[in-house]
Amino acid sequence: MIHVIDYGIGNLRSAEKALQATGAAVALCAEPSDLGGASGVVLPGVGSFGRCAAALESGGWREPITAVIDAGIPFLGICVGFQLLYEDSEESPGARGLGILSGRVRRLAGDVKLPQIQWNRLEIEQASTLFDPAVEQWMYFVHSFAPPVSERTTATCTYGGTVAASVEADNVLGVQFHPEKSGRQGLELLGRFAERAGAL
Amino acid sequence: MQVTRVIPCLDVTGGRVVKGIKFVDLFDAGDPVELAARYAEQGADEITFLDITASSDERDTMLDVVARAADQVFVPLTVGGGVRSVEDARRLLRAGAEKIGINSAAVADPSLIARVSDEFGAQCVVVAIDARRHGDRWEVVTHGGRTRTSLDAVTWAHEAARLGAGELLVTSMDRDGTRDGYDHLLNRAISDSVAVPLIASGGVGTLQDLVDGVVLGGADAVLAASIFHLGEHTVGEAKAYMADHGLTVRPA
Numbered sequence: 001m002i003h004v005i006d007y008g009i010g011n012l013r014s015a016e017k018a019l020q021a022t023g024a025a026v027a028l029c030a031e032p033s034d035l036g037g038a039s040g041v042v043l044p045g046v047g048s049f050g051r052c053a054a055a056l057e058s059g060g061w062r063e064p065i066t067a068v069i070d071a072g073i074p075f076l077g078i079c080v081g082f083q084l085l086y087e088d089s090e091e092s093p094g095a096r097g098l099g100i101l102s103g104r105v106r107r108l109a110g111d112v113k114l115p116q117i118q119w120n121r122l123e124i125e126q127a128s129t130l131f132d133p134a135v136e137q138w139m140y141f142v143h144s145f146a147p148p149v150s151e152r153t154t155a156t157c158t159y160g161g162t163v164a165a166s167v168e169a170d171n172v173l174g175v176q177f178h179p180e181k182s183g184r185q186g187l188e189l190l191g192r193f194a195e196r197a198g199a200l
Numbered sequence: 201m202q203v204t205r206v207i208p209c210l211d212v213t214g215g216r217v218v219k220g221i222k223f224v225d226l227f228d229a230g231d232p233v234e235l236a237a238r239y240a241e242q243g244a245d246e247i248t249f250l251d252i253t254a255s256s257d258e259r260d261t262m263l264d265v266v267a268r269a270a271d272q273v274f275v276p277l278t279v280g281g282g283v284r285s286v287e288d289a290r291r292l293l294r295a296g297a298e299k300i301g302i303n304s305a306a307v308a309d310p311s312l313i314a315r316v317s318d319e320f321g322a323q324c325v326v327v328a329i330d331a332r333r334h335g336d337r338w339e340v341v342t343h344g345g346r347t348r349t350s351l352d353a354v355t356w357a358h359e360a361a362r363l364g365a366g367e368l369l370v371t372s373m374d375r376d377g378t379r380d381g382y383d384h385l386l387n388r389a390i391s392d393s394v395a396v397p398l399i400a401s402g403g404v405g406t407l408q409d410l411v412d413g414v415v416l417g418g419a420d421a422v423l424a425a426s427i428f429h430l431g432e433h434t435v436g437e438a439k440a441y442m443a444d445h446g447l448t449v450r451p452a
Binding site: 013014017018021046047048112113114115117118119120121136138140142143157158159178180181182183184186187 | 201202203205240245270271272274275276294295296298320321322323324366367395396397420450451
């Protein structure tokens with residue numbers, strides 16, 4: 001069973017419905033104490049980094065999330081949920097991320113319109129759980145900030161400069177784009193996560 | 201990389217898709233959820249639903265359409281028409297909309313743009329601007345073109361972006377339904393001077409019109425209705441044509 005963390009940041013319907021469409025067993029989880037029962041966890045996020053970080057803090061999610069990650073349970077952060085895996089963000093100085101991955105989330109560089117609101121082609125940087133390397137991958141992005149590119153980055157896209165599109169560090173996965181809004185390829189990605197989480 | 205989006209637009213009233221010329225002479229074009237699913241399968245990058253009655257008794261019909269679409273169509277959904285408050289926006293987002301289109305209500309009270317943007321983020325605020333040409337300027341019109349405002353469209357576009365619009369959906373009321381192509385001068389006047397993405401709308405009759413919207417008008421996304429509803433072209437054909445003419449699109 002995949003738990004989608006419901007921490008009061010708005011619409012989670014599309015993430016839940018998209019996971020269901022892959023055939024996965026999925027439930028919204030509004031109680032931090034229930035998180036331990038999941039075989040996979042999804043952390044969505046919309047709006048600002050600071051607002052999402054504050055919601056995690058006030059809802060008492062920080063420790064339960066760290067616990068499921070330490071226990072090796074597959075964990076997927078989406079959009080701001082991906083950014084929250086890092087230490088902090090230029091968008092919201094003073095707000096604390098989960099700090100599971102090191103580095104700071106920064107504003108996209110280059111002479112381009114922000115936010116990036118478009119589909120973009122991924123450059124696959126290394127083998128990972130989420131992508132079929134044989135197929136060109138296009139995903140839907142809506143963001144002005146992104147985590148740093150690192151040796152854990154599994155895919156990037158080009159927008160102004162090179163943008164980190166996804167990360168995989170053991171059981172910790174994150175995607176800057178919205179797989180739940182990325183059509184068939186997005187559903188396939190969520191299906192691969194669900195498979196790894198044993199939820200299919 | 202700039203990737204042009206192709207957005208089929210579904211004008212909805214009474215739970216059905218309709219299409220007319222200059223917002224009148226409507227004909228029935230099908231079930232909105234069925235059409236949205238078909239276009240997504242063909243490679244549509246987003247779907248826009250426009251509630252063209254937006255009378256209060258039909259509000260729930262639209263919410264139901266959005267919710268049913270969101271359950272089976274996994275591309276971004278924009279919903280506009282009759283959004284007058286933060287609460288209206290919240291209901292649509294909860295039903296599964298990705299973005300909210302605001303039009304007449306924002307002209308009447310520009311602070312609505314800032315309030316929706318502050319509450320949900322600029323990325324989900326699409327300010328729709330309907331404009332009609334007068335000499336070498338364009339006047340904003342509202343209520344489906346029935347009401348003049350004396351607002352200059354380019355000035356209003358700036359103001360909307362400043363207040364927190366994440367995108368602008370610019371419709372030429374002179375071209376809408378005519379199949380003569382977008383008003384490229386209008387789009388260019390706005391896209392050259394406003395920093396947020398522009399969706400061109402109103403007047404597409406051929407696939408070349410879509411290409412011209414980007415090349416001549418400077419649009420970041422192209423919206424069309426009749427050419428898809430009438431079965432003249434699939435979204436996939438539109439994207440193939442655009443790619444053949446030098447634009448970058450997501451392959452269908």
